[in-house]
Amino acid sequence: MDKVKLKVIQQIPLEWYSIYLRGIDFESNTIYINGNPTKLKRSEKFYIDGDIVRTENYYFSKFFLDKFLLENDAVKEDGTVLSVCNEI
Numbered sequence: 001m002d003k004v005k006l007k008v009i010q011q012i013p014l015e016w017y018s019i020y021l022r023g024i025d026f027e028s029n030t031i032y033i034n035g036n037p038t039k040l041k042r043s044e045k046f047y048i049d050g051d052i053v054r055t056e057n058y059y060f061s062k063f064f065l066d067k068f069l070l071e072n073d074a075v076k077e078d079g080t081v082l083s084v085c086n087e088i
Helices: 062-071
Strands: 003-005 010-013 018-025 030-035 041-049 052-055 059-061 083-085
Touching: 010 062, 018 062, 030 052, 052 062, 059 062
Parallel strands: 003 083
Antiparallel strands: 010 018, 018 030, 018 083, 030 041, 041 052, 052 059
16 A cells, blocks of 8 residues: 655544544554653554544544544545655
8 A cells, every 4th residue: 555654643532631643554453652641652543433533542523533534645636635644
């Protein structure tokens, strides 16, 4: 599967803190995030449940994932969505 390089990190505000989306791999259904205040980089499996993205530890609006993909030029003109590379 084609991938694009990470250009923009997406902040995702949660109730008490934020996480930062740093990459996504659709082949393995893995997102790459780091959190605040720990700043620990990690990967988590995800699935999309309607308008919600769910991981092992978090859930957030699909709006943030869509914005991340658009800002990283990961959506082709034909609607194909590409993974976004991140070095962890």
